[in-house]
């Protein structure tokens with residue numbers, strides 16, 4: 001079984017003391033793929049550096065989060081471009097997305113106009129570079145949809161989806177994937193559970209958004225990629241399907257969305273030296 005944590009801030013300072021142990025626990029829970037988005041220029045750089053240290057397991061996004069969008073300028077955009085454009089045949093295969101980007105009108109940590117400018121510019125950049133976007137949305141559904149709909153279709157993921165079925169249908173109609181995180185395991189979130197049970201199997205991902213949003217029943221603890229198994233198990237249960245099948249589908253979806261290279265198949269051949 002291969003689980004993919006499609007959104008994990010494993011570069012965060014919360015993991016600076018025990019990151020290797022955290023990644024080892026992930027492997028032990030069969031979490032073999034992790035997408036680590038940036039939230040500003042320094043964390044985009046640290047996400048890429050971490051991906052370089054763990055090739056084939058960690059892939060990075062480069063982008064500026066709405067919380068960090070205050071003062072977003074042409075110079076900021078040029079930095080995101082420099083980092084994100086590392087992809088492609090001659091570039092850096094570790095960078096697979098522009099993100100995380102979006103709008104957050106719940107916490108409003110950056111002025112709304114700065115958020116809108118940063119989001120619009122980075123969506124356009126992702127299209128220019130032919131990269132998917134990783135979208136963060138809090139209380140900004142209509143504004144995000146208005147920005148994205150002008151493009152007709154969008155390659156991207158709505159990370160930590162917490163909306164209702166109508167919102168999910170709008171995102172899916174654009175071509176986006178929905179990624180479910182810890183909230184789908186919280187007993188009060190019945191509307192979200194209905195979306196997770198209903199959404200098309202070929203359009204869903206699972207994630208931790210660690211170190212935040214720890215799944216039930218460990219909500220008091222720091223979150224980490226191993227816990228994506230709890231999210232995946234909940235979604236599988238809601239859909240009435242085996243966990244292994246849900247893991248395979250969501251990993252294949254992540255590979256398609258982020259255009260990841262094929263995973264080496266451990267069962268296909270004995271390791272070198274074992275012949």
Ligand SMILES: [Zn+2]
Nearest residue numbers: 100136159160
């Ligand atoms: Zn987010």
Ligand SMILES: [Zn+2]
Nearest residue numbers: 007009100209
């Ligand atoms: Zn995030």
